[in-house]
Amino acid sequence: MSGSGTLVQVKRLLIIGIGAGDPDHLTFQGANAIAAADVFLLVDKGEAKDDLTRLRRDLIAAHGREPYRIVEARDPERDRTTPAYTAAVEDWRSRRAQIYASFIADDLADGQSGALLVWGDPGVYDSTLAVLDEIDAEFDYEVVPGISSISALTARHRVALTRVGRPVHITTGRRLAAEGPTADDVVVMLDAACSFTGAGEDHHIYWGAYLGTPDEILISGPVTEVADRIRAARAEARARKGWIMDTYLLRRAPSEDHRRTQNK
Numbered sequence: 001m002s003g004s005g006t007l008v009q010v011k012r013l014l015i016i017g018i019g020a021g022d023p024d025h026l027t028f029q030g031a032n033a034i035a036a037a038d039v040f041l042l043v044d045k046g047e048a049k050d051d052l053t054r055l056r057r058d059l060i061a062a063h064g065r066e067p068y069r070i071v072e073a074r075d076p077e078r079d080r081t082t083p084a085y086t087a088a089v090e091d092w093r094s095r096r097a098q099i100y101a102s103f104i105a106d107d108l109a110d111g112q113s114g115a116l117l118v119w120g121d122p123g124v125y126d127s128t129l130a131v132l133d134e135i136d137a138e139f140d141y142e143v144v145p146g147i148s149s150i151s152a153l154t155a156r157h158r159v160a161l162t163r164v165g166r167p168v169h170i171t172t173g174r175r176l177a178a179e180g181p182t183a184d185d186v187v188v189m190l191d192a193a194c195s196f197t198g199a200g201e202d203h204h205i206y207w208g209a210y211l212g213t214p215d216e217i218l219i220s221g222p223v224t225e226v227a228d229r230i231r232a233a234r235a236e237a238r239a240r241k242g243w244i245m246d247t248y249l250l251r252r253a254p255s256e257d258h259r260r261t262q263n264k
């Protein structure tokens with residue numbers, strides 16, 4: 001309530017996970033959240049990744065409830081050449097925060113809901129929630145989970161993400177290259193350099209690119225046998241489409257000792 005007794009309506013943001021590329025990944029909860037939004041913020045990453053923006057537009061057209069508005073913004077460029085990785089990410093984040101802050105201040109009226117459509121699941125290697133934490137504005141927000149590329153990967157390969165009672169480590173290509181596989185089951189994302197090459201002979205890889213889309217590629221097998229095939233498929237697809245997103249699970253074969261304890 002304001003001092004004069006009128007109800008102050010808060011601005012609301014809906015952070016909606018839209019799945020990893022297949023429009024059918026969108027959950028009923030996600031579709032309902034899209035229908036509840038008055039304004040959508042689409043942050044464009046540039047022409048090479050047009051497909052990613054197209055899916056968001058298609059989902060809004062399919063599930064949005066008129067009248068709604070779409071506000072477009074350009075993703076700030078990130079300096080990927082500097083060795084100062086953390087500083088470059090911090091700089092990018094604060095410019096992203098500026099875009100969200102302007103969206104809330106200028107494009108949302110009190111009581112309205114704005115939506116951000118986040119690739120995959122907002123909780124997996126996505127900075128939207130962390131960036132929103134930096135914003136100094138009065139607003140409320142809700143998070144709608146989405147199907148992550150990890151779920152899409154394991155489902156398409158028809159394998160379970162977790163083995164009985166065992167942990168899984170989720171990491172980046174950069175870290176895998178620096179540290180090697182840090183668990184028997186490692187999911188690797190954001191790998192521009194095929195860092196699986198360093199995995200040992202006892203590793204199996206389940207690799208997927210453009211999961212859930214018509215361009216999907218799936219390759220699996222012992223790393224030593226399929227590494228060249230993955231590298232070639234990756235390079236060819238990247239050259240043809242101008243961008244690539246790939247994810248993989250590296251799974252070490254159970255040792256004899258482990259097999260014996262499991263079978264007791």
Ligand SMILES: C[S@@+](CC[C@H](N)C(=O)[O-])C[C@H]1O[C@@H](n2cnc3c(N)ncnc32)[C@H](O)[C@@H]1O
Nearest residue numbers: 020120121124148149189190210211245246247
């Ligand atoms: C910034 S992260 C976003 C992850 C996303 N939030 C999720 O839940 O999957 C981008 C990375 O996710 C992975 N990824 C996302 N979509 C993918 C897809 N359709 N196929 C394969 N990998 C994908 C790739 O490793 C890519 O480098």
